[in-house]
């Protein structure tokens with residue numbers, strides 16, 4: 553489905569991404585992990601065409617993404633960025649409705665019954681229906697985050713790219729969001745590529761993880777194989793202890809404070 557081949561991004565003399573390659577299959581959930589400044593957002597921006605890359609290819613179902621027309625691409629790929637602009641006085645309902653824009657045609661486009669149904673579904677799933685008539689300016693950070701997610705879901709993409717989607721969310725909403733995405737991946741074959749700072753959420757939910765360090769791939773593959781305390785130490789420069797979550801059998805990590813002698 554998504555094939556990133558040898559992508560390099562340079563800004564001035566600086567190499568931000570160096571020869572990045574990985575493949576994501578339909579119906580997979582992939583986490584991108586790495587320290588601040590390692591190039592995670594730049595990679596998502598290269599995939600969405602916001603940032604140009606100097607070499608390499610990014611293919612979606614064997615077609616170069618950058619050659620697709622904007623509307624065609626928006627029907628296939630939706631993006632939830634880290635800080636979507638929200639400094640305007642518009643209602644939650646209108647923001648989510650914009651998710652259907654790639655499907656509208658004509659000079660005076662009208663939402664169809666299907667469009668309305670998809671908007672309602674997305675708002676219900678993200679629990680923002682009761683906020684429909686509120687101005688975006690009056691929402692909390694977590695509520696706003698859920699509205700942007702509703703917009704991305706209303707777009708009904710095949711591939712959903714998320715930059716730190718659990719940012720601003722409390723623990724219950726983080727798990728609810730990840731549960732929902734996981735369900736969409738497993739039941740509806742949605743493909744998700746998701747930047748996460750929470751290694752434990754990545755371990756619980758992602759099929760594969762991509763480990764990025766200073767613009768290079770440190771590892772890519774099955775989550776439980778990639779996530780080890782040694783690899784995390786190399787990735788983040790901090791020590792981690794490892795346990796197994798008894799119900800899912802998945803690894804969980806604690807970052808160790810300096811006063812713990814872990815050697």
Ligand SMILES: Nc1ncnc2c1ncn2[C@@H]1O[C@H](COP(=O)(O)OP(=O)(O)OP(=O)(O)O)[C@@H](O)[C@H]1O
Pocket residue numbers: 563566568586587588589590591592593594595
């Ligand atoms: N326009 C630019 N000019 C110069 N450097 C840039 C530019 N855009 C990004 N960078 C640098 O590229 C590097 C990667 O940035 P990026 O935002 O992709 O990191 P990230 O892994 O998403 O970080 P974070 O976890 O902090 O969000 C950083 O060092 C950043 O300062």
